[in-house]
Ligand SMILES: Cc1ncc(C[n+]2csc(CCOP(=O)(O)OP(=O)(O)O)c2C)c(N)n1
């Protein structure tokens with residue numbers, strides 16, 4: 117029998133769970149845990165400079181691998197600093213385990229120093245949370261936390277640990293459970309076969325089909341099945357912002373991203389379709405535009421692991437609750453056995469129409485004679501320099517939409533962005549989280565001069581651990597996305613959307629021991645970017661000056677149909 | 690439409706707040722809520738009444754089911770069921786009102802469970818409608834205070850809510 121303190125149990129349980137790295141920041145309530153970390157080698161702890169960054173690192177690890185990442189923070193301000201990161205993960209269904217210190221049990225409720233009700237504060241943004249009541253519960257709670265975080269529709273789980281639960285002198289028997297059984301939590305493991313048959317009929321008989329694939333395909337590791345099904349049918353595929361890479365972006369059948377800033381052809385194809393085959397999506401308001409005008413002629417098949425996502429915004433004709441992978445395998449089986457085949461003639465006409473939309477190049481950017489580079493050009497260059505193969509971790513703003521539109525993702529788990537919450541400050545720590553786990557991969561943080569300053573302190577963490585990410589800062593000197601809305605809706609009154617007194621990012625990077633490169637002319641871009649990526653063991657901050665007047669197009673017209681789009685400052689559909 | 694949802698959940702600290710939080714967070718409305726442990730002390734049973742269009746109630750039911758602590762949810766109003774609520778009402782009871790209250794309480798099969806020279810407390814059990822009717826039936830100028838438990842419900846016949 118092995119006797120361990122609660123602190124030792126926590127670290128040991130993480131190790132037994134297969135965790136090798138955690139991200140965190142110490143403080144009073146977690147000192148016993150940090151002491152246990154000091155005395156072992158199994159788990160590497162990475163010290164960030166702000167707790168929010170720890171959560172984004174853990175989150176990005178999860179987005180890149182599908183496995184839950186772990187953050188460790190102290191009580192009170194440490195815990196509240198982690199909230200944005202937890203909410204970010206929650207909104208995108210990312211598995212994560214966040215361990216928060218808490219004041220000792222006997223002080224809870226006493227307004228003790230650094231006491232916050234973390235279970236209460238985090239409740240609306242976690243999948244579940246645990247509060248440790250006895251040290252011996254720790255291994256079981258850790259096991260359950262990972263199980264809940266990673267299964268079903270994934271999400272973040274908080275474990276709140278009062279300091280006395282980790283007391284080094286109180287030791288108990290350590291038993292790490294092999295399995296988890298919870299009577300109240302049993303995510304579905306397959307879809308309803310009757311529903312699948314019904315849906316297959318709709319699928320195979322469609323004349324103007326579209327496959328609308330989201331983040332659930334990536335989280336559910338169902339990309340291979342999706343590709344096989346789409347290609348066997350020769351149906352067009354559109355991806356959501358969260359689903360990019362789930363279907364290869366350069367494939368002929370890909371019509372690109374849909375939604376508010378989706379491609380012209382994707383939104384047109386959706387609008388005119390007669391059958392939408394939706395997998396791992398949630399008919400988000402940033403996709404559907406005006407619900408009353410949404411895809412008027414389409415029958416809808418909706419596959420999702422989470423029943424609450426189905427028929428929430430748009431009524432599904434055939435709902436299927438189940439894991440995308442297993443359900444799509446059923447469709448593949450039905451397709452192989454089916455006597456009816458997809459209607460080739462109808463498809464020919466449909467593809468003809470889609471290709472016609474595609475060749476209009478509507479809403480794409482144009483270069484003009486302004487001195488400044490277009491931000492889209494930078495993303496296209498990034499795609500070229502990295503062969504479309506980098507992990508692209510984005511911040512939030514215009515640059516994020518340009519990255520989504522112009523980087524061609526051919527593999528899943530490569531596009532890492534805060535889609536649901538839209539958290540500025542996410543990109544840089546996310547890139548760090550990926551890089552420390554994939555040291556040989558090219559990892560880029562696409563950001564703006566606004567977003568990067570929300571977690572710029574992490575330049576210090578990168579020096580300490582030598583985390584050589586490439587920061588691609590599309591510097592338009594303004595909060596571009598805000599400015600765009602002000603241009604469109606507020607007669608260009610740029611209320612607090614410009615950034616005065618920007619730091620010299622090159623010098624700033626250098627001050628932390630990194631490399632800074634400023635690029636002002638397009639002619640210099642390729643060379644500079646290649647140099648940056650060639651410096652394998654250096655963090656390079658590329659401060660790239662881009663045109664501040666550029667807007668993101670296409671842009672759906674509010675409350676319109678999917679096909680109602682602005683295509684430039686002067687054109688609309 | 691009014692719905693009565695019966696929820697079985699783990700009898701653990703924080704479980705109730707997750708249920709209540711869900712309602713406020715998603716702008717669902719709770720009209721009444723009752724909760725207590727069941728014969729199995731590890732399980733609590735909550736009865737919630739809510740009004741909403743079917744689509745909203747369907748969302749509520751799904752969202753409740755999604756909570757990790759929730760073991761089972763049924764909408765009692767989907768089948769034959771019995772609902773009861775307990776109410777205690779304090780009245781100014783002097784002069785003619787004293788008789789009037791007593792008589793009305795008898796008609797509604799209520800009981801007077803506390804008496805002072807100037808007040809009565811009437812206890813009444815029944816459907817929420819019946820309790821409303823009782824309050825309506827008496828002159829509101831006598832009324833001092835009302836407390837109601839909220840609805841408890843159970844399915845009729847063989848149907849049960851258990852794990
Ligand atoms: C934490 C946070 N605060 C505010 C916002 C609102 N917001 C969305 S985009 C944006 C501007 C981002 O500016 P920048 O990073 O420079 O990117 P750009 O749009 O210029 O490419 C703002 C303020 C947000 N998404 N997140």
Ligand SMILES: [Mg+2]
Nearest residue numbers: 564565594596
């Ligand atoms: Mg900017």
